[in-house]
Amino acid sequence: MWSEIIFMEARLPSPPLPPETVRGIAGAWAEFHGYVRADEKGQKISALRYDIYEPMARKQLAAHIEELASKHGLVAVRFWHRTGVVPIGESSVYVAVAAPHRREAFAALAELMDRLKKDVPIWKAESLPA
Amino acid sequence: MKILYFAHVAKTLGRREDEVKFPAPVTADALWERLLALRPALAQYRATIHLARNNEYAGPADQFADGDEVALIPPVSGG
Numbered sequence: 001m002w003s004e005i006i007f008m009e010a011r012l013p014s015p016p017l018p019p020e021t022v023r024g025i026a027g028a029w030a031e032f033h034g035y036v037r038a039d040e041k042g043q044k045i046s047a048l049r050y051d052i053y054e055p056m057a058r059k060q061l062a063a064h065i066e067e068l069a070s071k072h073g074l075v076a077v078r079f080w081h082r083t084g085v086v087p088i089g090e091s092s093v094y095v096a097v098a099a100p101h102r103r104e105a106f107a108a109l110a111e112l113m114d115r116l117k118k119d120v121p122i123w124k125a126e127s128l129p130a
Numbered sequence: 131m132k133i134l135y136f137a138h139v140a141k142t143l144g145r146r147e148d149e150v151k152f153p154a155p156v157t158a159d160a161l162w163e164r165l166l167a168l169r170p171a172l173a174q175y176r177a178t179i180h181l182a183r184n185n186e187y188a189g190p191a192d193q194f195a196d197g198d199e200v201a202l203i204p205p206v207s208g209g
Contacts, residue, residue: 034209050208051136051137051140052208053134053136053182053201053203055185056182056185056186056201057208059185059186081208092209093208093209113209116208116209117206117207117208117209118206119187119206120206120208121136121182121201121203121206122206122207122208122209123136123137123138123204123206123207123208124137124207124208125136125137125138125140125141126137126138126141
């Protein structure tokens with residue numbers, strides 16, 4: 001199973017095509033982009049500041065990805081997350097999964113996002129006011 | 131032992147890490163006792179913080195020793 005976990009301060013680039021290794025195997029490549037909204041817990045904001053405990057976040061994510069790969073037959077996962085200040089309207093997270101069929105891809109993508117929000121040490125550390 | 135702080139906890143304390151020393155391995159309760167003496171402002175977060183030891187969430191029976199990297203993990207909110 002191919003996987004990539006990247007944390008970056010810079011704006012997320014346009015995602016590339018699925019990795020070559022899944023060509024002919026993956027019938028589905030499901031992507032999720034998460035964006036920063038202008039409204040955070042009822043407050044108008046201009047940006048969020050993210051904080052990541054990178055070595056542990058990487059380890060937790062790798063474990064979740066391994067489990068989901070076994071459960072759903074994934075053949076590739078790409079996970080990117082911003083750290084530092086992310087202005088509203090910009091993407092904070094990008095996740096893509098490849099599976100033989102769409103149902104597994106959609107299910108695994110949703111489950112990975114749920115797991116991210118459960119125990120991966122990444123935080124919206126601060127809301128910057130509008 | 132290195133202690134790491136993140137997110138709003140780091141902001142409140144105005145620092146991202148501390149170094150503490152123990153002559154022998156300690157329980158989570160003993161570690162907390164030392165941390166609260168060192169950084170009283172941590173008291174407000176204790177109920178919601180999970181301890182991680184060397185990049186893994188610590189279990190209730192885990193001991194913490196010099197050389198460990200211990201992180202105070204408040205509720206996560208990635209995405």
